[in-house]
Amino acid sequence: MTTMVWVAGWLALLMAHHAVDANSYFNRLLLHSRIRGRSEGPNMCAVQEMEGTEKRYFSSCKTWYRKKICNVPTMVKFECCPGYMKVVGEKGCPAIAPLTNIFSTLEALEASKSRDLVARAGLRAELEMPKAMTMFAPSDAAWAQLDEATRNGLTGSKLKDALRNHMVDKRLLLSDMRHGATLRSQNADGTINVQHYVNGIVTVNCARVLRPNYLATNGVVHLVDRVIAPLTRSVRDILETTESLGTLKAAATAADLMEELEQKGSFTLLAPTNEAFERLPKDVLTRILGDPEALKAVINNHILESVQCSEAVLGNSVVDSREGSPTTLGCEGGEFRINGLSSVAQRDLVATNGVVHTIGDVLIPDSAKTVMELADSAGVTNFVDMFAEAGLMKSLKPGVDYTLLAPNNEATDA
Incomplete structure (x- = not known):
């Protein structure tokens, strides 16, 4: 019963x-x-x-x-x-927790550092005024994550602007912020992009909302796990200004895809570093760079048609790339992984139209591989070796489609 x-x-x-x-x-x-x-x-x-x-x-x-x-x-x-x-x-x-103004609510949320900085910046009176607003307050740990030079540089108008990046002139509960919404912050033209994930994680500019919906007499406070930086660059801008992504920039330019990286939208660029391209076999890299269709397929295989922030990944999940191939996003301890590889160099470079993660591997889709590369990746290595020993590699001409019926290693070992 x-x-x-x-x-x-x-x-x-x-x-x-x-x-x-x-x-x-x-x-x-x-x-x-x-x-x-x-x-x-x-x-x-x-x-x-x-x-x-x-x-x-x-x-x-x-x-x-x-x-x-x-x-x-x-x-x-x-x-x-x-x-x-x-x-x-x-x-x-x-x-029920008693309602106080936003300034007083910060202390109850373990955001005493935010509270202290608000007071130092001369914004306390604004957070006590009877007007509707929302604050995404960084936790004390979030402020501590900033490097010393950045923390020391938060003075005067810079501190005030940094705090206004976290404030919106509306009272917004999580239920009021739809997936993909763009909010206007109090800092000039600053924007805050909202993402809801199926596992319940909510992010704002890739900062995870730790404790949401703490009501105040003059609005609402959401505790977040990092300091929110203003969004000033598109995905294209990040690609063009990051020295370690020079090869990818050249490849995207050759594939006529740079303009797409600055258009409005919400997508993720998994950006291979220069070193990632250098690790490819020279003949494979030369072939891809010389084949417009293969090059476009490779670049599109690094673009996801949604914003995937690292803090929203709690286990393996599969997302199709723009090229159409499945991409596995996962994590292992504190590491963010792509297709099971511990290859993410920089994560969560947030842009006005998405996010960039720099990675240490080039993700080549099947559509950009030759039949022998496909056979090799499928694990039929005995067949590949026999094909080469028979002198048949040169018979596979570029630009011609082939079908190979390749026995697995167990069959050739029998």
Whole structure:
């Protein structure tokens, strides 16, 4: 009987949730976290902390049963769900957190550094005024991640501008910010791009929202895991101004794809470094650079038609490239991986129209390979060796389509 009551209660909660917001990935995540935390008292949420780090995530069904995030074991902890607080002598978090202004709310959110910087910049009065606004407040750890030179340079007008990058002149809950939305920050022409992911992660300019929807008398505060930089460059601008991407820039120019990299949109460029191109066999690189169709296929295989921020990756997921080939995004501990390779050099170079990750490997799709390269990548190495020993390599002429029926190694070893 108890089990039936529990199931009925769970279904009622689920139905109520879907009635409110059927399309919110984050709300579904928070619902699961609340269900897992219910044994600890009212309004308790289960979070999972990666061992050896301070990184916490609301518990999802997948991470709860796997007990791992990015293949790192997790410890389950419990905390008040957003908007609630503990009461001395009572179990869980039975009380609704009292509303104060945004400036005072920062301290309750473990954003005391943001609060101190707001005061130093002379913006305290603005965050106490009775007007509607939203602040994406970097956590104390986020400010500590900045290098010393950057931290020391945040003075006067630079500090004020840096803080205004995190402020929007509207009261916006997560449910008010649709996937792909672009928000105008208070810093001149600054913009904040919002991404919702199916695993419940929400990012703003690739900063992960840690604690959302803390209401204030004059707006709302969302705690984020990094300091948000202003978006001033397109994906093309990043490609053109990054010295380590010179070969990719030349290849994209030759493929007539540079203009597409500055158009409006939301996409991800997995950008091979110069060293990545140098590691290709010379004959393969020469062939690709001399074949316009193969070159275009290779470049398009590094473009994803969505913004994929590294902080949204908690395990392996597959996304098709613009060329059409599947690309696996994954993580291993603190490493962000592409197709299982630990090859991401720089991550989350955020642009006005997407994001760039520099990688140490060139991702060559099947459509840009010769039949013998396909045979080699398929693992039929005995056949490839016999084909070469028979002197047949020169019989495969460029620009001609072939079909090879290649026996696997087990067949040739028999």
